[in-house]
Amino acid sequence: MKNISLLLLRISLGWLLVIWGADKVFNVEHGLAVANKFYFGFLAAESALQVAGVLQMLVGLAVVVGFARRWVYPAQLLLNGASLFAVFKSVLDPWGWVFTGTNALFYPSLIIFAASLLLIALREEDTWTLDKP
Secondary structure (H helix, E strand, O other): HHHHHHHHHHHHHHHHHHHHHHHHHHHHHHHHHHHHHOOOOOOOOOHHHHHHHHHHHHHHHHHOOOOOOOHHHHEEEEHHHHHHHOOOHHHHOOOOOOOOOOOOOHHHHHHHHHHHHHHOHHHHOOOOOOOOO
């Protein structure tokens, strides 16, 4: 049961990065709008956004198959941490009682971040990976 759980966690978290990366590559207008609204305009240039999207997709695919986990898990944590930071008001106040413009749909960013930490903590327990001898 542990191996299946870690595999499903790895696939779901990695594929989320693939989806987010693909959005930057193939739906540039949306990616630019997200960059401007949530990330202070960081990477709000079409070519930079697309390069970042490709890199994000590669990290996501590596997470899915369990390749180079020592390097891609911290990268995943950094990417998911940036997302959590970008929507932290929605995590603290999902119903907008204190902060304006919050959205309860962003609360799972905290869960995604916690799951990313869990993958790092249980890296040695996860044996169904490409980088496990």
